Amino acid sequence: LVSGTNDPGSYWRMPVDLVSTRPLTGSLTLTQGRSSVIVPETDAAVFTPRRRALAASGPGTGVPVVFVGYGDGSVLGDAMAGAVAVMLADPGRDRARREALFAQRATAVVTVLPDAGALTRVRMAGSRERLQLASEDQDTLSAYVTDAALAEAVGAHRWESYKADAQAPDFAPLEINLAITLQASAERREFTSSNLVGRIPGSAPGAGAILLLAHWDHLGECRPPEEIDHFCNGAADNASGLAAMLELSRRLKAGGPLGRDIYVLATTAEEGGLLGARAFAKAAPLPLGSIIAAFNFDMVAIAPEASPVGFIGRGQTPLDQVILDYLARSGRELGEQDLADSFVQ
Template sequence: MKMLAATAAIAVTMPLAAQTSDAPAISVETVRGLTETLSSDEFEGRAPGTPGEELTVTLLAERFAAAGLQPGNNGSWFQEVPLVEIDANPETAALSYTVNGDTVSLAYGSDMVIGTPRVVPEISVTDAELVFVGYGINAPERGWNDYEGLDMTNRIAVILVNDPDFESPTNEGIFDGRAMTYYGRWTYKYEEAARQGAAGAIIIHDTAPASYGWNVVESSWSGPQLNIQAENDHMDRVPVEGWVTNEAARAMLAAAGQDLDALTAAAREQGFTSVPLGITASASVENTIRRENSRNVIAILPGTTRADEYVIHTAHWDHLGRCTPAPDGDDICNGALDNATGTAGLVALAEAHAAAGPSERSMVFLAVTAEESGLLGSAYYGANPVFPLAQTAGGINMDGLNILGETRNVVVVGYGKSELEDYLARASAAQGRVVEPEPSPEAGYFFRSDHFALARPGVPMIYAEGGEDLINGGPEAGAAAAMDYRDNRYHGPKDEYDPNWNWDGAIQDLELYYAIGRELANSDAWPNWYPDAEFRAARDASRPPSE
């Protein structure tokens, strides 16, 4: 979940925005009640493969059935998602570097977190040379290759987070200026390091370009890590992946006679040449491995005249489960905002559409697993779709609802990418709201929620939500609440349900999603990505524009 304008307990008592004239009321009782239940300690943070999953998926199936929907997967409410859990032993996980015969060991958790995506009981990398590879990008279409001329055999890549022009004041630049491209995501950096044959890939954390603090890295990367099962047990991945704190990285680079700030400045220039550091590092990890199936939950409201065409709504039901304890000892990451609210909103939307009766196209409601582990549930659905992607007209993703009250604006994550923004503009205008680009495109929110896993194979998806311009409090209050959430609750034990939350903004946004979904489901149009969007080719390949 990557909220833009969420969360503090700010009471707002403005009237709800006018609904679409033929729309049933969105049930605030459903949204509030399900959020409270899903984020209760009984559900233990809804981690896949735990008793919390069983409680969650059972409850969702029951609620979809009660709303009058049908099981979406050939008579079943569930799509099995084969996962493998790798749990690195923090007591033995080690990362050290050696300079002039002296070895410096980094502390797990406070200095670094490491693991391996390979499904093996143990792995080690010994005396591998560290190489600073800047942003770790190989993008020939942009004239950029940080690995130019490098042989990464028995070398560990040391990588900066985000992409080279993230500090740009505009969205113009080699890497879209301030707006992060996929080259800026940590997932890409590990993927590229593997393609380069590296023995390891270590990302230097920095709060501003990462858009979250070290606490989020530590909480998200420690403990069991999930991946989709693969026949090759992911042996094509980098043997060791991890992060180091900014402070630990500075000390390591200084020991190699280098300065992090100077290297970062150089790495932002086209033609940058990677820098072998002349020091070696060793890393080792011991794992406990468990294979398991998790589940996506799929419900469908069959269409009337074009039942073989689909509009999809997505939200992830999972969160982090047990995590790094707060100072008070609370070790349950309840995920109330992220994403119990979005999951509850998915059910509330399903109820409203069912109450209105079937649309011309079928409407699919997909609650996916393992978003927090790398969009695994949505990626699995994208690779194994129950409903053909070429026959899916488009979709709407929800990843955290607004619990601050109504807003004057709507922000689009990944603004300017698809024709679904025209649908959003019409629905927003009916509410008297303005549509704006996301305020922090450098944070890469577009790549951090489930719409991305469906966009990559070409399905037009929109991810939009209430912005920071609160009717009661204005943009200053909205921005302050967003920062407070990011710093104090995001991916931590204090993302908990608060009975003082105001749900008017959530209902306002759900009415927006209802209007978009209903218009698309009663249309024969096939919206596409804009011509310069990176997903246009995939859509055109699966569904040529002439169709």
């Protein structure tokens, strides 16, 4: 096994720059005319990945408040730049719409949720530590408010009228007469982790490469500190996968040279959102198009013997028949395809 980084200055490690953020404070103030209210935490939540973020918008500020309904404001083009966008929640599409609005340089995005229960779920998810690649770090300010709280500020009749208009196929975003002030802060930590990359050289240059990969990180502290054992040790997820990958690498190396190069990759920050794998894809030491097949080892041998096999990625590579033929020869059953497909990102 030799270095796979293609970097003489870093033989085994490929640095992965990461940013960790954890929300600290947040507040949302709505002003209609002379009436101003700080929305209580039971009806609003505000998040930012920055140490501190503040935005004031509405009449007299030069920052418009634009109601985009169920859209993403793209019909306005550059007109969204600098605005505070207010959008109605549409589960399954909200993240993409929010990203589209920030891509148009919206100052902040306020998502209107149907009720306090939906807000509680958002708050629980948003209050956890978030890990992301430093190269993907964005200066964003996101707020969530209940439908009832916004209706009270705007006026119930007017708000129902806005929502009804948003249902129309030809709906166009409109500026609304509402002032919104948002403030949020977060604990922020920037640090560098590493992917580890080795290579078993092949005997046929230009024949492509095989990638073996497994993530080396785990959850760490995953239970309340007062519990005696508050660490998730990661024996299954993913020491088992690393062990299987390394043992396979040892056997492949002992068997003599193969035609293709075999890359052995241990990725960091998988639990944070496949971040190490994404960093590898962004700066791979070989052309990504030269990778003939990739085999990911994660939580190996925890299912009962002879369990159905989940085929993740079926229909996306030329390897389908190879895998199906092997399952047939070994007498294994194919598991539920919809479940397997749900793991594809």
